Amino acid sequence: MQKQLNAHSIVFLFLDMDHCWILLLLLLSRDGLSQPEEVCSKSVINSCSDCIRSGPFCSWCQQLNFTKAGQQEADRCNTRAELTRAGCEKGDIISPENNMYVDKNKPLTAAFTQEEPVQMSPQSIRLKLRPGLPTTFKVSFKRVEGYPVDLYYLMDLSYSMKDDLAKVKELGQNLFDALGKITQHAQIGFGAFVDKTVLPYTNTNPKKLQKPCDEDDQQCQAAFGYRHVLSLTPSKEEFKERVDKQFISGNLDSPEGSLDAMMQASVCGSVIGWRNSSTRLIVLATDAGFHMAGDGKLAGILEPNDERCHIQDSLFSKSNDMDYPSVGQLAMQLEKNNIQPIFAVTKNVESVYKELSKMIPKSEVGVLSSDSNNVVQLIENAYNRLSSKVTLTHENLPEGVKVLYTPICDKKEPASTTRGICNDVLVKQEISFNVTVTLSNCMEEKSFIIKPQGYKDTLTVMLSTNCECSCNDPKDQTHTHCHNQGGITCGVCMCMDGFIGQFCNCSIGSEDRSSLRAKCQRFNGTECEGRGECVCGQCQCHQSESGASYYGKYCECDNEHCEKFKNKQCAGNGKCRCGICECDIGFDGSACQCEKSDEGCRTDNNNSSIVCFGRGNCECGVCECDEGYQRPNCKTCLGCPDPCQTKLSCIECLGFDSGPFEKNCTKTCRRSIYHEKVEKFSIPGKECRQKDSKACWITYKLEQLVGRDNYKAEVLMERECPQPPSVAVIIGGSVAAVALIGIILLALIKLMIYMKDLKEFRRFENEKKKSNWANADNPIFSKATTTVSNPTFTGE
Known part of the structure; x- marks a missing residue:
């Protein structure tokens, strides 16, 4: 830091007075504003101990009369600066700090002797810490010359x-x-x-x-x-x-x-x-x-x-x-x-x-x-x-304890890590580490060990927490501040049996404490909605942070928490009443964000009084269309049925007096379709070509008018109907088809018989090749015993 300040001062020498303030602002933003902001995040605060446990920067004001009648005692809990600003005397602010006690700190040994060498100091310390508030201490190390x-x-x-x-x-x-x-x-x-x-x-x-x-x-x-x-x-x-x-x-x-x-x-x-x-x-x-x-x-x-x-x-x-x-x-x-x-x-x-x-x-x-x-x-x-290489680490670290090491051993900017490491450490060279310990919560007394790896030396750290308040309470059991019906504990009245209230000024009488408090609870919820004090069964409402008052039987109402639009409460077009916007004339909506005018929803046809083409409602100057119809003006429909199909029956009955609606055509169709028979189309819209109930092609064009089911149709004069079939052609064709099918079936049957015979013949031929009966001797055949030859027989 000193080097940085010297460098800054040198820069000032080269700046004129008009530019010095700019550099000063830069320095403040770099050094001053980088400090952690002190904030007290309060939750449920009923006592000084609750306040101290809420965060490392929470303090408690024990000053009498710091809170006024109806003001909640939780207001005694805040940062030291806020309490001072609220009028609390510095001597009445309770804010426990971290404490460290060194129990054993033998000096470092330079060279090895017969006595036990000391290479790390201190050897034992006690820390009493406040949760969330870190504390830092220094550990030194020196390599002994001639160590065994x-x-x-x-x-x-x-x-x-x-x-x-x-x-x-x-x-x-x-x-x-x-x-x-x-x-x-x-x-x-x-x-x-x-x-x-x-x-x-x-x-x-x-x-x-x-x-x-x-x-x-x-x-x-x-x-x-x-x-x-x-x-x-x-x-x-x-x-x-x-x-x-x-x-x-x-x-x-x-x-x-x-x-x-x-x-x-x-x-x-x-x-x-x-x-x-x-x-x-x-x-x-x-x-x-x-x-x-x-x-x-x-x-x-x-x-x-x-x-x-x-x-x-x-x-x-x-x-x-x-x-x-x-x-x-x-x-x-x-x-x-x-x-x-x-x-x-x-x-x-x-x-x-x-x-x-x-x-x-x-x-x-x-x-x-x-x-x-x-x-x-x-x-x-x-x-x-x-x-x-000297590595400082820890053993048996209790849960909820965080330890960081910042080595101070070289010219580099030290960084905090979970292990402290110094390299190239020479014999007799003394190095040091800044050790930062932080507790996350209150706990019983515990300990852990810090040691350099590879060495016998250890540092025992005993940990305890500082979570209680040491208040200067009067010794008397009763106090006039509490109407002599209770004593003082850290500035708050602790009432005797039979009395309740912020200043013990309410006698319970025949009702017990719980029944009186129940009268201050809406729907069995928090007492006075957490915005007031229950005094003798009635809510005394507090003021909000901005100074406005809460009101209502249970302090449930305020005029500061209505819906906002464009970061303005009730869009600036109304007043907040108990969390609900009451809009000025000409405005509407949950946050008064909408003008009642529907000019933005008018259709672009000649009838300027039509809103959203009759297929939706105008809300906040924007059309909210019926199902299927699309913004901005509900003119087109996605996913709707094809009108060429849905209006076909009406077109047939209106134009050609036929179809399923023939008997009640006027009643069914004339309300939704205005039609005209033409030789050539003249209106915009969708052109359709469909088959009617007589299988004739009808060509027509549909234009959807204002409203959900309102069409104008133009229908071409003539239908395209198919010619009737020829009886002679049908009969002749049928006979020819039957004959052809018979011939094909006969050919197939003949082919199947031939294939079967061919298969049987081939199987016979194969069996014949495998047999050897022609070459074998008959076992019952006997040769002749006497053979006579004709001497005159020549064989011819």
Whole structure:
């Protein structure tokens, strides 16, 4: 703000006096008018507490005689400015404010010592807030130099990581050296994982379970889910010794049990050896994706992960009994235990773990080389990114509480968000956050925690609400202001039994309070329509906001709420009486918006007295047409029956003395149709050509006159009737048709008989081809026993 004011003052130096006031108005519109307007939205107000709960800017006037006789006590509730304007003394205005008390505020620690370091202040505060009224306090943070680091190296030992394991066995010294640049209090642990030892994740053949790798690979350990190898230790030698004893294993599918291992490493703090005051890191090294909650169904595992420690003899004992954890479960436990994961993964799964990192606060992803020889540099870079990013957030936030953070850590304009984030924070650099807390409603005392992610430090915020009025009430039980028949509470009379009224001046007598109040209720509704006070069974009406009075037995009437037209009450052409417009002479309508003149509805024919062509009524100078007829003058009709059809019978009887109306033509048709027989049409209208009852074509033209069913018709002289049929032609044609049909039927019958015979013959031929009786021997035939040959027979 100071920079803005300086800039504005420089501009003033270059402006003459005639233009200064213009710039001043611009500054006021930018800075002054941008403040939130103080408004008190009152609902049902019966007491000071009701007023205070109605909104953050509502105040209550406890001044005696602030309200006059008949004026409602709810008028005591308004903004401070409005109450002052109404005559309430400042000392009599009740408006609770926000209060803050700091209970614990240890100074920030510069460097790590054996004592518990303090990286955030304050540590405990109490807030007493008024609902809707925000309060802001400052939280400071400073990274301690030499803060301890606990690093747990969690490695995938599936067969594809064989080269990487060999490299990690050589990098123990380098890992300790890299952490030594950060702190003198570093510890490193080691754990390994593969996957659940059940189908379809692992081959359950007993030989394959013991040795899941290739036959040629002799150094291969049995399959396992997660194994804790080494608790956190500052000893380089112990780390090298334990990691050297690790060998590769194997499984069937590509995704591994990474989340199982991370969950156990997070919740088994005593086994892993996490220290209370340390930066906790889990380095997950893998070249494959991960199984998550729901995948256990493939192996028939339906029990959900319970987020508890199940390590027995260094192995995850519930690996085959419990499903994988979900990403949400893991993220919650990592945040709860202040653990920051670093995903050291190969290039092929980088995108998968980057998506996972988006769902886990304070996590980083780095790409491993083919044999993990860059893992030390990867961890060092990831740690620097994690530790230089400070994220302030909250836990256990009560319902109805809103918290916003405004970081004050760089030159950029700070923005309020639900998480406070400062990047590139150096060691010993002090940063701060403005924390704004707002309550939406009154509630009992509750608390929540504000903490930087990845750090142990916390700020406990105790919340309570300021929803009651502290009024300076006289101690006497009765007061002269209440006719000594009641006491004062925040300026309002609280009557003794047997008395009611604004000033306790009404004795109930034989009637009870409810029966007296019922006399002030119309239709069992609100007492005096909410516009007055019920005094001894009669309504004393208030004044409206504009100063006019309400009236009527139940204060139901006023002269300010009639219907408006063009933003004018009663269109400016009448007076409002009890919510109804009484129009001046010459005006009509519910809002007196209509002139009684019907000049705008006159038809355009010679008869200027006809309104809306006789097919509608004139309302507010506009035709309201009968059904089907169209504005503006009701001349045309959409959806009406075709007059050529409906008037055909009348045209036939009037023009040619025939048809269904022949006997009563004059009575039925002459009232609605004026007709004339012509040789040529001379009137406008619709030309029709229809068949009459004798199948003759009648040509005529209809012009609709003023009125709903009133036509003028011109009918051509002659009808076009069809010639009578020739008897000889009809008889001859009929005989010829019968003969032709008989010939066709005979031909069809002959064709059907021929087709049937042909089908039977073909079937006989097919059966003949299939039979072999001609070539077979007769079983009862016997050959001759004696054969005699004629020596003289030549065969001729």
